[in-house]
Amino acid sequence: MSIESDWIWFDGELVPYAEARIHVLSHTLHYGLGAFEGIRAYTQPNGRPGIWRLREHLVRFQDSLRMARLPSPYPLDVLEDVCLTVLEKNGFDEAYIRPLAFMGAGRMGLGARDNPLHVVVAAWKWGAYLGDDGVTKGVRLKTSSFSRNHPNAAMARAKITGHYVNSIMARYEANDDGYDEALMLDFHGMVAEGTGENVFVVKDGIVKTPPVTNILPGITRRTVIEILERDGIEVKEQLFGRDAFYVADEAFMCGTAAEVTPIQSLDRRVIGDGSPGAITRRVQEVYLDAVRGRVPWLAEHITTR
Ligand SMILES: Cc1ncc(COP(=O)(O)O)c(C=O)c1O
Numbered sequence: 488m489s490i491e492s493d494w495i496w497f498d499g500e501l502v503p504y505a506e507a508r509i510h511v512l513s514h515t516l517h518y519g520l521g522a523f524e525g526i527r528a529y530t531q532p533n534g535r536p537g538i539w540r541l542r543e544h545l546v547r548f549q550d551s552l553r554m555a556r557l558p559s560p561y562p563l564d565v566l567e568d569v570c571l572t573v574l575e576k577n578g579f580d581e582a583y584i585r586p587l588a589f590m591g592a593g594r595m596g597l598g599a600r601d602n603p604l605h606v607v608v609a610a611w612k613w614g615a616y617l618g619d620d621g622v623t624k625g626v627r628l629k630t631s632s633f634s635r636n637h638p639n640a641a642m643a644r645a646k647i648t649g650h651y652v653n654s655i656m657a658r659y660e661a662n663d664d665g666y667d668e669a670l671m672l673d674f675h676g677m678v679a680e681g682t683g684e685n686v687f688v689v690k691d692g693i694v695k696t697p698p699v700t701n702i703l704p705g706i707t708r709r710t711v712i713e714i715l716e717r718d719g720i721e722v723k724e725q726l727f728g729r730d731a732f733y734v735a736d737e738a739f740m741c742g743t744a745a746e747v748t749p750i751q752s753l754d755r756r757v758i759g760d761g762s763p764g765a766i767t768r769r770v771q772e773v774y775l776d777a778v779r780g781r782v783p784w785l786a787e788h789i790t791t792r
Contacts, residue, residue, distance in 0.1 A: 490611040492577040496569050497607045501576055507607065514602050515589035519649020522551035525683075525743045526584040528574050528610075531780040536580040537789035539743075539778045540706050541567055547646065547706070548586055554645040557588060558604055566608075571792045573610045583613035583744065589648070616683075616744035617667055622771075625751030625763055626667035626740070628681075630729050631657035635671045635679040635701060643679075643701045654682035668740070670729065670753060673701050677726045680705075684742035686750070687711065688727070688735040689766050695731065698724040707741040707774070710785070714773045717784070720766065729753065737764030739771075746778075747771040 495507040515521040526544045531537040545566045552559045561569075570584050586608045593602035615622045633656050636643060641650045657669035661682075670686065673679040678697055680686055685708040687696045694715055696708065712722050732738055736759045738750040747770050749763035763771070777785040 494576045495609045510592040512592040521589035521648040523587040524548045529778045530580040537791040541790040551645040582610040625749035628753045629661045629666040631669040633657040658682045684740035684745045689737040694722045739767045
């Protein structure tokens with residue numbers, strides 16, 4: 488699927504895709520200090536695009552900027568409007584939306600602070616992040632040899648561009664070894680998250696997920712917990728080891744890009760009977776209905792124009 492679109496919003500104006508360029512001495516390109524978000528829009532029952540939990544994504548974007556000690560040049564209302572405009576101008580009804588703030592050229596070196604901050608919002612068509620088969624049959628995970636960033640080395644709550652080197656190393660390793668995705672453990676060896684997803688395990692009808700101490704506080708994770716609790720299913724936010732997957736009845740990952748993706752196996756140990764379990768399928772179904780405006784009690788989370 489192509490990441491091309493007609494227009495990208497760049498520092499206050501819409502520019503054609505081919506003209507959305509930056510200088511090679513842009514500070515973020517060298518050192519990784521920037522912040523970004525990943526948001527999805529879906530076709531709503533009236534045929535128009537609606538953005539799922541837009542405000543929450545933009546609040547996290549601004550929080551990431553604060554944690555990175557970067558100024559936040561646009562108020563939330565403006566950013567909200569920009570995301571809707573980018574969709575409309577590109578004629579997208581379903582798309583992935585990528586706000587990104589980065590330091591441009593000016594001074595070099597780690598002490599530079601006054602370089603201009605640039606903000607872009609792009610959008611593109613993006614299907615199932617972990618593949619169509621992954622969504623229907625489940626993905627095969629490998630416990631990564633890379634630990635999740637230590638909390639004193641990187642702030643897990645922030646989507647800071649440079650943090651993702653850690654995720655990319657884990658993802659490459661897993662893919663090179665023949666797996667779909669990596670499961671990352673924290674520095675104590677407890678389960679943290681996927682490289683770009685949060686994780687859940689199910690055993691005897693009880694659902695567990697790591698607490699948001701050293702992981703990204705996923706917006707999909709929050710929705711999943713709301714869906715489960717509405718169904719009367721208990722969700723325990725607690726630390727656990729990789730062995731919880733080895734004995735689980737079901738497991739799944741979730742994220743804006745990955746949506747709700749079943750986990751078929753971890754380290755070649757098949758989970759349950761190897762096919763998506765009932766709770767996973769239920770969460771997946773309600774989630775995909777909710778983002779398309781078909782679940783009334785979650786419809787308030789959709790932003791349209
Ligand atoms: C490291 C990491 N964990 C979890 C998630 C899932 O977060 P969300 O559901 O807000 O997309 C993401 C994606 O943004 C991520 O990059």
